Amino acid sequence: MQAIAFICAVLVIAPLVLVFYHLTRLGFSSINWAFFTQLPKAVGETGGGMGNAIVGTFVLLAEAAVIGVPIGVLGGVFLAEYASSSGISWWIRFGADILNGVPSIVWGLVVYALVVMPMHGASAIAGGVVLGLMMVPMVMRATEEVLHLVPGGYREAALALGISKWKTILQIVVRTALRGIVTGVLLALARVAGETAPLLFTAFGNTHWARNLSQPISALPLQIFDYANSPYDDWHRQAWAGALVLLLLVLFINISVRVLTRERWRTKS
Amino acid sequence: MNAAEATVTKAVPGMKRAIPRVSRFGDRAFQWLTLIMAFSIFVLIVLIGFELFYGARPALEKFGWRFLVSSTWDPVNDVFGALPYIYGTVVTSAIALLIAVPLSISTAIFLTELAPLWLRQPLVIFIELLAAIPSVILGFWGFYVMVPWLHDHIYPVLRSGLGFLPFFRGSDNGPCILSAGIILSIMIIPIITSVSREILRSVPGLQREAAYALGATRWEVTRIAVLSYAKRGLFGAVILGLGRALGETMAVTMLIGNAPYVGTSVFAAGQTLASVIANEFTEATDNLYSSALFEIGLVLLGVTLVVNALARLLLLTFAGPSVKPQQ
Amino acid sequence: MKKNSLSITAVSALILAMLAVSCSKNSGSAAPAPSGGNPSSGQILINGAGSTLDYPAFTKWFEVYAAMDTNVQFNYQSLGSGAGQKQLLNQTVDFGASDAPMTDASMAGAPGKILHLPIVGGGVAIVYNLPGDPKLKLDGATLAEIYLGTITKWNDPKIVALNQGVNLPDLSIIPVHRSDGSGTSFIFTDYLSAVNDIWANSVKKGASVKWPAGVGIGAKGSEGVTGQVRQLPGAIGYAEVAYADQNKIPYAAIKNAAGQFVLPTPDSVSAALATATIPDDFRFSIVNAPGDKTYPIAGPSWVLIYQKQNGDRGKHLVAFLKWAITDGQKISQTLDYAPLPDALQQRELKLLDTVTY
Numbered sequence: 001m002q003a004i005a006f007i008c009a010v011l012v013i014a015p016l017v018l019v020f021y022h023l024t025r026l027g028f029s030s031i032n033w034a035f036f037t038q039l040p041k042a043v044g045e046t047g048g049g050m051g052n053a054i055v056g057t058f059v060l061l062a063e064a065a066v067i068g069v070p071i072g073v074l075g076g077v078f079l080a081e082y083a084s085s086s087g088i089s090w091w092i093r094f095g096a097d098i099l100n101g102v103p104s105i106v107w108g109l110v111v112y113a114l115v116v117m118p119m120h121g122a123s124a125i126a127g128g129v130v131l132g133l134m135m136v137p138m139v140m141r142a143t144e145e146v147l148h149l150v151p152g153g154y155r156e157a158a159l160a161l162g163i164s165k166w167k168t169i170l171q172i173v174v175r176t177a178l179r180g181i182v183t184g185v186l187l188a189l190a191r192v193a194g195e196t197a198p199l200l201f202t203a204f205g206n207t208h209w210a211r212n213l214s215q216p217i218s219a220l221p222l223q224i225f226d227y228a229n230s231p232y233d234d235w236h237r238q239a240w241a242g243a244l245v246l247l248l249l250v251l252f253i254n255i256s257v258r259v260l261t262r263e264r265w266r267t268k269s
Numbered sequence: 270m271n272a273a274e275a276t277v278t279k280a281v282p283g284m285k286r287a288i289p290r291v292s293r294f295g296d297r298a299f300q301w302l303t304l305i306m307a308f309s310i311f312v313l314i315v316l317i318g319f320e321l322f323y324g325a326r327p328a329l330e331k332f333g334w335r336f337l338v339s340s341t342w343d344p345v346n347d348v349f350g351a352l353p354y355i356y357g358t359v360v361t362s363a364i365a366l367l368i369a370v371p372l373s374i375s376t377a378i379f380l381t382e383l384a385p386l387w388l389r390q391p392l393v394i395f396i397e398l399l400a401a402i403p404s405v406i407l408g409f410w411g412f413y414v415m416v417p418w419l420h421d422h423i424y425p426v427l428r429s430g431l432g433f434l435p436f437f438r439g440s441d442n443g444p445c446i447l448s449a450g451i452i453l454s455i456m457i458i459p460i461i462t463s464v465s466r467e468i469l470r471s472v473p474g475l476q477r478e479a480a481y482a483l484g485a486t487r488w489e490v491t492r493i494a495v496l497s498y499a500k501r502g503l504f505g506a507v508i509l510g511l512g513r514a515l516g517e518t519m520a521v522t523m524l525i526g527n528a529p530y531v532g533t534s535v536f537a538a539g540q541t542l543a544s545v546i547a548n549e550f551t552e553a554t555d556n557l558y559s560s561a562l563f564e565i566g567l568v569l570l571g572v573t574l575v576v577n578a579l580a581r582l583l584l585l586t587f588a589g590p591s592v593k594p595q596q
Numbered sequence: 597m598k599k600n601s602l603s604i605t606a607v608s609a610l611i612l613a614m615l616a617v618s619c620s621k622n623s624g625s626a627a628p629a630p631s632g633g634n635p636s637s638g639q640i641l642i643n644g645a646g647s648t649l650d651y652p653a654f655t656k657w658f659e660v661y662a663a664m665d666t667n668v669q670f671n672y673q674s675l676g677s678g679a680g681q682k683q684l685l686n687q688t689v690d691f692g693a694s695d696a697p698m699t700d701a702s703m704a705g706a707p708g709k710i711l712h713l714p715i716v717g718g719g720v721a722i723v724y725n726l727p728g729d730p731k732l733k734l735d736g737a738t739l740a741e742i743y744l745g746t747i748t749k750w751n752d753p754k755i756v757a758l759n760q761g762v763n764l765p766d767l768s769i770i771p772v773h774r775s776d777g778s779g780t781s782f783i784f785t786d787y788l789s790a791v792n793d794i795w796a797n798s799v800k801k802g803a804s805v806k807w808p809a810g811v812g813i814g815a816k817g818s819e820g821v822t823g824q825v826r827q828l829p830g831a832i833g834y835a836e837v838a839y840a841d842q843n844k845i846p847y848a849a850i851k852n853a854a855g856q857f858v859l860p861t862p863d864s865v866s867a868a869l870a871t872a873t874i875p876d877d878f879r880f881s882i883v884n885a886p887g888d889k890t891y892p893i894a895g896p897s898w899v900l901i902y903q904k905q906n907g908d909r910g911k912h913l914v915a916f917l918k919w920a921i922t923d924g925q926k927i928s929q930t931l932d933y934a935p936l937p938d939a940l941q942q943r944e945l946k947l948l949d950t951v952t953y
């Protein structure tokens with residue numbers, strides 16, 4: 001029985017190892033300076049890079065953070081500090097979990113109707129909005145969880161000193177839990193960084209540098225999808241490289257977060 | 270009286286007067302601000318529902334319930350039915366669960382009951398990292414690495430060995446319903462495994478000890494004391510995985526072959542609710558066409574909301590708030 | 597604890613810095629120059645979307661044209677002809693491109709008058725993936741049966757009969773068709789409807805096709821079709837000949853109306869274009885054209901624009917189109933597109949002069 005369970009565990013992690021192996025083998029040699037700094041060449045011509053998509057991904061993540069972090073963190077504060085055990089907080093928590101399960105392609109449709117149609121065109125704004133909204137429930141739940149870990153004595157001590165509650169929360173509770181909140185935000189960013197489906201008809205893709213946020217913009221996952229779907233060897237090469245860069249970015253955030261929160265992990269297990 | 274004052278008053282009776290009333294306004298404003306942000310969850314849920322419903326209205330009015338059972342999808346003549354996509358979604362998710370459930374639960378058992386302690390933490394991290402791989406990368410890898418391998422080594426064996434079943438007949442295309450189901454299973458295994466692991470860990474040690482005391486073997490302990498105790502929670506974990514499988518888009522779009530199909534063969538190309546939106550939305554030329562795609566989105570939303578709600582409720586009732594399901 | 601919070605601050609600072617850098621890059625001045633030289637900040641971006649048949653031609657044109665008009669930059673998304681029409685109707689792009697003409701019904705829903713401008717002639721190559729890359733000959737009836745699912749093996753007697761002396765394997769045929777609305781599909785099904793009654797009565801012609809269920813797989817865009825055919829042994833598909841040539845994928849000679857087997861080349865497509873009588877709205881079809889040298893699965897691809905254009909943007913767009921229709925043809929020819937006949941070019945320039953701003 002132990003052997004069977006062990007084999008299952010090996011099978012389960014095999015895809016991770018294989019994906020990483022193939023991406024490295026097929027993509028690593030194509031990662032060079034041009035890949036990061038150049039624009040795509042005309043279709044079917046060799047050369048060029050994914051500079052537009054790499055910049056695009058970071059622009060979209062910045063927008064998403066601007067939208068998702070304040071809403072998520074403040075909402076999490078409400079759950080943990082104001083409504084910890086009331087019925088309404090149960091419903092909000094439940095709603096956030098449900099919202100987390102909404103398929104990303106559905107988010108794309110909604111933001112298309114909400115932002116793209118009124119603006120008469122796909123844009124970096126629409127792409128940022130969709131990723132930002134997807135972050136809200138993740139950040140909210142993560143924030144709430146870490147705020148619960150802050151000992152109640154901190155709050156009571158501050159309140160006893162006559163500090164108003166909102167200052168107590170912002171200056172003492174949130175600050176104490178800041179590390180955990182940042183962790184939650186980073187994990188949420190890592191998750192949306194790889195999203196493709198919601199960007200298909202919001203950010204839309206752009207083969208140039210996007211010059212302002214009302215223009216379409218590319219993103220790494222979008223360009224990987226386009227290139228993977230194409231017949232061109234050179235694009236496949238770049239798509240492997242792009243996939244490797246994206247995977248490394250996502251894994252880097254995940255692993256650093258795990259390493260940095262090691263203590264919590266050790267005590268949990 | 271707000272919660273903070275209540276705490277203080279309770280702690281030091283009779284002190285309420287003595288507390289200086291600093292920034293009542295700031296307190297109120299901040300509380301309202303956080304409340305509004307928290308309620309944005311409901312706003313978003315309503316907004317999603319409303320936008321999809323609004324977008325889908327022309328199709329809802331024109332086709333009614335027939336939309337769900339008709340298999341005609343004909344953009345040229347403006348006749349739309351979602352059956353092939355519902356079918357594709359159900360079948361790929363079912364295949365994914367068939368593969369993922371035994372693997373995930375065995376792995377969770379391995380992680381909590383059997384594995385040497387030094388191995389547990391690295392394995393858990395590996396599984397979490399697997400969950401972090403973006404869907405488009407799995408799809409890309411799946412199409413260029415996994416599918417050719419399955420096409421050369423696994424599918425011919427299935428056809429010759431199990432060809433008497435209607436599922437494994439017909440020529441396989443490489444990208445097909447089965448390929449999509451397999452990539453989906455890879456994507457939901459980490460979720461089911463990590464939630465199951467939390468569930469199994471929350472089984473009280475007393476359960477196990479009692480079973481050992483009765484002379485049960487290790488396997489019997491796991492089966493009787495742990496698994497039967499955790500049944501409900503494990504079911505919740507599986508349903509949570511199902512919720513993810515139903516709505517997954519990119520990897521499926523890249524591996525399923527994108528042709529509407531209703532039939533028994535898993536070697537045929539198919540199409541799911543999510544993949545048809547990804548494929549056709551940018552070019553839905555007229556109002557009714559895009560409206561039909563919005564209705565597909567509405568169906569997908571409805572199904573995933575119900576499934577996720579069920580999963581959360583199962584997990585909550587099993588374990589109370591201490592188990593935190595991760596997505 | 598202390599050390600950890602320090603390092604997490606460092607990591608988040610690093611990520612924030614990357615975000616900041618990418619933002620400043622985005623603001624314009626710091627961005628590295630795209631291939632056409634460093635554009636000024638007041639540059640106009642013109643968006644287009646649609647046909648994947650045209651895509652290689654457009655990107656090449658944009659690259660060359662960037663040096664001729666540095667004030668304008670083009671962004672083209674190859675989403676399929678259906679998408680080109682939709683995005684134009686929704687006014688989310690400045691121009692659409694389609695290899696299927698718009699129907700009167702869909703033009704009636706437009707907010708203004710739409711012009712059809714033939715921009716290139718394209719031959720739809722029948723590409724395939726067979727061991728040893730043999731040269732195949734096919735006819736319309738066989739193609740129709742393959743896509744109807746009645747011919748399923750490469751060594752089917754009907755294919756063998758057309759290809760005496762070619763060693764055809766006992767391999768399943770995987771017909772690959774477009775999953776999106778496509779002008780290439782329109783040309784292909786227009787042709788199959790012209791040569792096969794079963795096809796004409798059951799599947800019919802169209803940009804969005806109701807493909808026979810359970811037959812073959814769908815792929816997004818000409819890129820997708822060519823990509824799948826390249827990847828899957830036994831696959832057959834259809835795409836503009838530029839995609840086949842760029843990727844060195846073999847394609848079949850097709851039997852034309854005169855009974856000759858002809859390959860898609862600029863000459864054979866031009867020959868088909870020359871047979872057409874072109875109406876004033878420029879909506880016409882050239883499939884199964886008469887003549888010995890014509891390639892039967894070919895068609896014009898159109899740029900779609902509103903007759904009423906938006907000021908400066910419109911002027912830049914029209915200037916580009918005039919260039920593409922005339923001088924640009926020599927460039928697209930290097931990618932194996934058929935050039936537009938001179939008479940047609942002149943008629944189109946006249947039509948473009950009717951555009952108002």
